[in-house]
Amino acid sequence: MPDHVRNHSAGTESDPAVEARGRHCDPPADSAREPCILYTEGDELYAAMLAAIRAARRHVCLESYIFSVDEVGRRFVEALQERAANGVRVHLMVDAVGSLLGFSRAVERELRKAGVQVRRFHRWSWRRPWLVNRRDHRKLLVVDGRQAWLGGYNIQRECSREVVGEARWRDTHVGVGGCLARRAQLLFDAFWYQRGDRVPTPECPADHSVLLSNQTRRGRLHLNRVLHRMMAGSRHTLDLTTPYFVPTHSIRMALQAAARRGVRVRLLVPRRSDVALAQWAGRAVYDEMINNGIRVYEYLPRFIHAKTMVADGERSLVGTANLDYRSLLLNYELVLQSRQRELAAGLEARFERDLTEAREVRAEHWRRRPRTARLAEALAWSLRRWL
Template sequence: MVADMFRTRRHPLDKPFPTADPVDNTVGATTTTVYTYGDDLYEAMLEAIRGARRYVFFETYIWKGDEVGARFREALSEAAARGVDVYVVYDGFANLVVPSSFFRFGPDIRVLRFPWVRPGVLLSPVRESGRDHRKILVVDDEVGFVGGYNIGSLYARHWRDTHLRLQGPAVWELRNAFVDFWNRWRTPQLPVLQDVGSTAWLPQLRAARNAPSDLVFPIRNIYLDAIDRATSHVQITQAYFIPDREILAALLGAARRGVDVRVLVPERSNHVVADWLARGHYATLLRGGVRIFLYTGAMIHAKTATIDGRWSTVGTANIDRLSLTGNYEINLEIVDPDVAATLERVFEMDLGNSRELTLDAWESRSRLNKVGERLVSPLAPLL
């Protein structure tokens, strides 16, 4: 924490960075839109809420009580006032620093505060300690949003993140995820949401949902399966990259068979411990032929990947233990060349704000950094 304080003062994450306009693609009967800038995304989300006629499902990990957070609060309240059914989920632990009064809505808005301490955490820490790290908005079965963006002014202009909008039948994937979570964790005072099922099947666009209470962790599996299939290139963007043994082996195996494997991470993230734990893998990755790129001057928080120009994922899960075997998460898995091409262009854009880390440069890093990495290495099972 002390190191992080000094690092933040010396290297504030406040530099401008390139962004792209929202880009649409069609997958089956569903239109997807990729967002890379918070202001663009928030305007689209608020427009959807303001246009709601029947219901709004809103779920977020962090919801700041600032100007942007207040705009969302106001839009949800206005929707409820005109007769829209509004359901809100937020994580209690992630918002401990936000005044509790901010989350006091009128009786016409149903609010589920995901508890930060739950019974059984000591007996079953894997099942009961995970946070609700998901970010979902669904409106009227017509439009849905999912991705890395939390809600707040910081994320609107100062963090590079990626979010996806769905319009069409595949919105059911996000609706179903919200309904299942709500019904699993609602209190007796909150109503049961109806599970409507879906007559539309879109195998090339599906949601993978981690549910630690049920020991279900499919997001890790979709990564492993996709990396094992790679024959040309792998492009991964992660805010916190602490791969477990199997994912590390899969990436090294792909590089050995000639796949161009590239991993883009922040040069400095907002969590110094996560950075130092991630760096514990850099030597192994670089020696194994994986290329590492460091995003400079700003925080990149995206959780995306593309493989071979065909397979893509956008969602809320980082490649670390907390996300892949700990938290409630959701990632969309998309097999579509147009979506992959869009995300590859975003990756190239982000490389323009990055520097490649070479093995020689890494091995010549300061002794202080090496000591720090060694000191925090016992924390790896926690992150």
Template sequence: MTNGLARPSPPDGDRGGRPCTAGSQVEIAGECAWFCVPSLHEGHGTFQLFTEGDDLYDAMISAIEGAEHNVEMESFIFAADEVGRRFATAFAARARAGVHVRLHLDAFGSDFPAFAAIRRDLELAGVRFKWFHPFRWLHPLEYIQRNHRKLLVVDGRDAFLGGFNIRRRNSRKLSGEGRQRDSHVRVSGELARVASVLFDRLWNDATPIQPDAIPEAPTGLDALLVPSHSRRCRQRLACLYSGLIEKSRRYLVFTSPFFAPGALIEEAVRNAARRGVEVRLLVPRTGDPPVAGWATRAAYEPLLAAGARVYEYLSRKLHAKTSVVDGEWSVIGSANLDHLSLFVNQELVLIARNRSLAEALRIHHEQDLQDAAQVTLPQWRRRSWRERGLEMLGRTARRLL
């Protein structure tokens, strides 16, 4: 592979097929770039970006109502509120019309008593329903891994993915100016077909991933859907991010609810800043839960000392997960920059080599900075001993976030 960010393929027998592991940071950053940073050509495909829940939900419902064959949805949170009931009504109507509808929800995020009536109505209408990893006494450790993906696929021709859950908190109409800040993207064509394959794989618990599910060495593509795990790499998202960061030359723009990705990515970000890359990180002022904010702040001083810029979002809860590299590469999806998303949970992101999408995400990031406060190194070094103590607790809890 010679295009884009990927390096030439290794010779036969040299690392071929050996899965990446979470060992040496330096070794991983180089080795996983062979497999995990795709070789994409620069494209001009159209991606529809959503930053308002009402707009997204209207588009998703319209797509569901137009479904002719299949509707497939995954979500971490599917609330039993006005938004959740609206989707349930649309699902039930299509199922009664003979459309094959499947709903795969995370048991930790959505299995609450209020949802029981919605589930009953869906199943009576013919919707096939499944919980991801409900708690089982015989397999308690399985409960640690969650399905954090947010995905809707309609007829294998349109797919929506990103950070939005199904709940009123994302709606301006229902939650007003305090609504959650998030991002989602709509894709079509081959990417939607791949999304359907990935949905089916997780629905059926098919492991390892089938060879045709996602190409390890894509050719002729300008974008790719990347799940948490692949046949060759058990931590593909961490390797993807570190490879992109390693290759950056001008700027890196990150928006994330958390920043506790581990030594591999944090070192790559600091190295990029030291070599003159403009690095901007936007995270929320208030962590949710609070320990997540403490863990994020534990990374501030090394980042600031390396020359990175850190901003704290003030006006709303920040839930968007987007990255832009050099105005050319974009990543948007469900994965936070934290240990659980990068190494444990089921996640799904879009990586695209598309300047239009990169510019749109960069503009939204800069608009968000207007509602943020910059954290400077002198200011940060004057923080209280109480804050330093909370950071130590957050650092200790990083692998639980």
């Protein structure tokens, strides 16, 4: 069962082919009190997403950094084909780099033949080669503008207990409805049609939640401000989970300032990573973090891919953004900012549970690591702006 329950509904969009969808929806709101559903098991998430796709009546919009047509991805391909063949408008956006190996041209043709509109984000272009460094790291599903899901889960077998067993990735996703689903629809449309400037960047009122996108420069600055405000505004506790910890200078300073104020700052990262270079770069700042009062934990049993932050058990962030240079400065991300205590409590409970399977990095032990490890960390840190 999902860790945190309840659901809601509604819908929206705008642009040529989008206006027909928009007529079925109320005007969008910037924020909402609707409860959220927290998912920490891939099989439960995929089942909920597939059920919603199969029940779609008007439109399905799916976006994923990695879309692998394996035991998991094939089910999504078939569900999208079936809906498109029955007159439902289906949009699929995959990242050209993230889905390079798992999403073949043959599958793309298969989907197009069924009526699915497919895009590969930022294919390689000799005319604009610099775009290869800007990736669509978002994971989003919106169905009929009434239900939406976002978070860390990609469409891939690695996240399924049914397929890979206990070695599955530990991740976090959230399901939303109502005004949040309508805003998710707007954000998908803005990205699909590259019109991010038409979607306002909202603040988050008390007891509300908002969806934040960094598609535009203003949105990117706002998301960074939200991160810093949560760190600067924390009074008692600050708990962060990230698979790739390659923090910018300002993030490091904000975390250390919180610890110096007496805030209990805990950072959870994976012991084993799928990107060794990023892990070495992150370990290069362990000394600095620990010496400034930040408690660092490494999750032991499997790879942890969740991206969450909880401050004082009251405010939270969950989404696609890592605490690294790529997410903060380069990639396109989507984050739920919430001031709902119920969601914060669910995320906090999961964090405490994860800590029971983690080991704290102690200063005395860390200082004894071999010189080869220190060299790898230094080399990786020199490449941090690309990680």
